[in-house]
Amino acid sequence: MISDLRIDEERKRMYYEKGYWGTSTLSDIWSSQSKKYAQHVYVKDTEGHSYTYGEIDQAAARVATWMKEVGVENGDIVTFQLPKWAEFAIIYVACLKVGAVMHPYAVRNTDQDLIETVNSVGTAVYIAPTFYHNRNYEMEYRAICGSMPNLKGALFVDRIASTIPGEVSLSCVLTNCEPLDEPSPSKSDEAACILSTSGSTGRPKQAVFTHNTILFSERAYIAPMGFTEDDIVWMPSPLNHATGFYHGLIATMLFGGCAILQECYSPESAVKLIREEGCTWSHGATPFIYDLLSYLDEHGGSLPSMRFYICGGAPVPSSMIEHASRYGILLSESYGSTESCPHVYVPLDKCLEWNGAWSGIPYEGIEVRVVDANHNEVPRGAQGEEASRGPHQFVGYLNEPERTDRALDSDGWFYSGDLCYMDEEGRIRISGRMKEIIIRGGENISCNEVDQQLDGCPGVGEHATIGAPDKRMGERICTFLVPKPGAKPTVESITEYLAEKGTPKRVWPERIEYIDRIPYTPTGKVQRFKLAAELLLRMREERNER
Template sequence: MITDLRILDELKKKYYDAGFWSHDTIESVWTKQVDRYSDKPYVKDNYISHSYAEVDEMAGKLAAWLTEVGVRNGDVVTFQMPTWAEFCVVYVAALKVGAVMHPLPKNFNDEDLVRAMNLVESVAFICPTFEHKTDYENQALLIKDRIPSLRAIAVIDKLQPAKSSLPTLSSIVGKYDPIKPGKSGALSDDVACILSTSGTTGIPKAVLLTHNNILFSERSMVNGFHLTENDIAYMASPLNHATGFFHGLIAPMISGGTCVLDERFVADKAIDRINSEKCTWSMAATPFIYDLLTCMSKTDKRAETLKLFMCGGAPLPSTLVQCAYHYGITLCEIYGSTESCPHAFVPPEKCLDWSGAWSGIPFDGIEVKVANNDVEVPNGEQGEELSRGPHLFVGYYNNEGANQRALTPDGWFRSGDLCYQDDKGRIRINGRKKEIIIRGGENISANEIDAALVGCPGITDHATIGMPDDRLGERICTFVVCSEESPAVLPSVKSLTEYLESKHIQKRLWPERVEVIGSIPRTSTGKTKRHLLADEIKRRMKIEQESAK
């Protein structure tokens, strides 16, 4: 059982008194929804569709196997899954035995798995046999003796039969009877899930979230965006992150809706899928909606049923909001992190009015402030964004140093994001502390430059960083991906600055160096890995210096 959770007694009492927290667990909510929506489709992937009742029955049988191999309330069950409907069977099974859910990225290799699973002392591990050139079954066999706490492994034989003697989901479903609901022993203040941070700057940390944290967050989303049982989500984001898992699967479950999973996002095929499944909303990082809108602008395809798109990961440029509206889509920014997920949003009714000028207002019950060194600054002044509320994680597992750096003594989470706030409580995220370019003593937001370059001819993707400079400390360098494989004229400082000048963008935001790259490195949730671009520009500058000798 995971203990030593970072939640102050006075805040805990406050959240219960306000009704933000309750004695519900995710399993108890799931059981109620199964009773209410038994035969309704809960999840569809590229291969299969499962109703609420079907997921419940399969999960009950998998839970019986987990119980037999010794998984108990508070133990950690790790799973590494593609964007498949079986992810729901696994997570519900974990809930039914009171286990802590621990989903990991599908691209984790054996060393990643060993590190992550030993950190949280995983008791059971579930993965596919095979998917997209990866032999997960063999990888599982390679690690099983390197994780002392591990008692059992099962594989999902969806695309390929098992080659080893490991139990499979199909054999488990055929052998066991479902366990009865409500016997898990889990409490609403217990840790329900451990998520890994995106890892844009280093080794991922293990984020602890309770049943109350997750239920509050997803109820806030359902209410804030007016989602109902008639809504159908389109979800192409990875399921090991909050976007795919909590927003894509838990939120529809809370509203009684359906989630349509897409294993590999390709814009034109995604539009077809959205239309065929009558999807009404989606959530993803900016590149997803950018690609959808670009496809619509170049073809006669339209996402006819898609009315709402929530976008996180980076501030939204006004041009994207307006373009989406042109195609009948309300594009709303939503802001948060794995630790504080989500906590600010643009209400759909304010989408056009704010038009990308604001990242949002806090959900009811969540506090936000802007501070320098934890001291709140006046409205309109830039500082670090801090948040506190019933949604907030309860600490990093086994990482006291990270806890002290991230959390203030009075329970505020230091996001590391820079923003300002107005007297209406609206915040505007305008960069990361680590994404600020300090040029000659002036702070310049890399995100602000990237937002201004959206729509620049000749490039399909871009990201800006600070490059080392002896005189100014840093100069502005933008990496670009060409819109053609072999363009006659490569994008240049001249072409980019002419575009920015035509948009009346201040000269201080103009790139001073442009580098062509095959693709912008990003995390699976769409965040730019700027540290890799920083390494790349240093490498290229070193080659130039050596050539000049």
């Protein structure tokens, strides 16, 4: 049971009095919705798997029985490393039924990442595919399971049949286990989910959420949008993030809608999928909608069912808003982080009027302020750090009280590290970042992590990484470097080196800039703002030459 939850008792009383929090858990809400919409399709994926609310409920009840049999108790953590498959919903609902803490985990993370994470969070049960994208998860698990002593069991989703005797498959559980028929033991102020976030340091943090924080967050999120049970979300984002899991599946469950999960993304297949399924909305990083609009420009046609797309991860340029409007799609910017997700949005009826000038206003019940280095509020119109507070926020980083103390103050304010300013109407505009991260396609990438991987690269002397502005991805990875004498390292030679040493592709530089020296502060910190200014100058010169 996770006990070190940062829930201020005074604010807790206020949230209950205002009706922001209550005694119902996600399991309670699921039970009600799955009965009400039993025959309604809840989730479909692009591999042809489709489940109604009732089918998910029955399958999850059988998996819950297996979890109980292997010893899962209320508050135990279940780590599931699954692709964008419909079975993800079976697993998360099964966790709710036994009171387990859901811990969705990135499918691309390595077996060594898994060992470190499972041991640090104290995972009780691990769930993964038998085989996915040329990777045998069963064999990897068999090789490392001895290094994860807290595990009580493992379950493998066998779209491809198991080849390893003795491992438990989902199809076996669905065939042989009876549905669990007892109420969930969890309480609304207990931990319900853990989401991993790398933030600015590169070392993963495990943000903890209660049933109440998730329910408030997603109810606030859907309230201004006017959703009905006929709404269908196109979801190309991974399910181990708040966007895919909270907004794609949990928010959809709250209004009885349907989620279409796209496993392998391409703009051509996405356009086809949206048309075939009649998807009415989506939420994701800007590259997805950028690609869709570009595809329609090139190939013609439209997306008549798509009403709006909620953009997260980067500011939305006015040109993209205007571009989407020509196809009848509203682009609504959404701002937040894993820990405070999302807490600012652009109302649909303001998308065209504000036209990218503002990142948005807070959802009802959520406070936002702009502060200086001492966390004192600055005047309206002045730039400062964005801070938020409300019943939607995470309640601490698992087993890391010092990190929690740095992120949350005693009054419950979460300091984002992002720069912004606020006008007299309470609208904010995100104007930059204090963190040394790159937001590439909505994903946070640590500059320091990239730099560390480049240490020792042939031909590379001093180096420092920043984000290069990019129309499609928001930012791309750009490394400034001082070449060693006689060397001329290129993107190709550097990525070849990184590939050989097994560095994840997500941190490979995409642009290389030579420089005579890396600028430092007197205390030895890289002055990345100077590199950013130099990069903008060089990019401007490139455009002029073209």
